[in-house]
Amino acid sequence: MADTEIIDIVDEKNNIVGSASVTEAHDKKLIHRVAGVFVFDVDGCLYLQTGNKYGKLDLSVGGHVKQGEAYEDAAKREMLEEIGLDVPILQVATFLPTNARRGHYWRLFTATAPNSWKFTKTKEVKSLEKMEVGAIKELIKNKPDLFTHGFLNTFTELVRVQKL
Numbered sequence: 001m002a003d004t005e006i007i008d009i010v011d012e013k014n015n016i017v018g019s020a021s022v023t024e025a026h027d028k029k030l031i032h033r034v035a036g037v038f039v040f041d042v043d044g045c046l047y048l049q050t051g052n053k054y055g056k057l058d059l060s061v062g063g064h065v066k067q068g069e070a071y072e073d074a075a076k077r078e079m080l081e082e083i084g085l086d087v088p089i090l091q092v093a094t095f096l097p098t099n100a101r102r103g104h105y106w107r108l109f110t111a112t113a114p115n116s117w118k119f120t121k122t123k124e125v126k127s128l129e130k131m132e133v134g135a136i137k138e139l140i141k142n143k144p145d146l147f148t149h150g151f152l153n154t155f156t157e158l159v160r161v162q163k164l
Contacts, residue, residue: 019067031104036150036154037059037079038108038109038154039061039083041130042115056147057139058147059150059151061082062082083122085117089109089111090110091108092109092110092162094108
């Protein structure tokens with residue numbers, strides 16, 4: 001999403017209270033909606049972005065929700081744009097992290113990539129890596145700086161809600 005694209009601004013209860021560009025929302029730390037999808041393989045391993053603009057391990061898929069767009073629609077759009085996957089998604093949680101640095105009000109989803117799916121690099125994501133959930137937890141404990149702030153917040157919520 002372009003930094004000039006208009007997004008909805010929300011309050012602490014996720015009610016729309018205005019609109020702004022992505023840049024303005026980030027600069028002013030305005031609360032706004034972001035959708036994230038944790039994509040698993042059929043064996044339960046999680047796909048993490050490794051080749052992205054942050055240079056850190058990140059969610060399988062994540063992005064801003066456009067003005068007037070539903071979280072679910074944004075999640076599916078981002079999944080197709082970022083990793084070329086079009087499969088059903090399941091809602092996990094909606095939350096505002098207590099330590100949100102950029103004002104992201106998250107809605108998290110999960111998806112399962114079929115065995116037949118093969119990732120091909122896109123404009124936004126150069127590479128994905130599959131990791132077991134236990135290995136991710138261990139890596140977070142020992143080397144949290146390898147992960148984006150958003151991943152740490154959302155993965156913690158995923159583990160909490162799904163009791164992983």
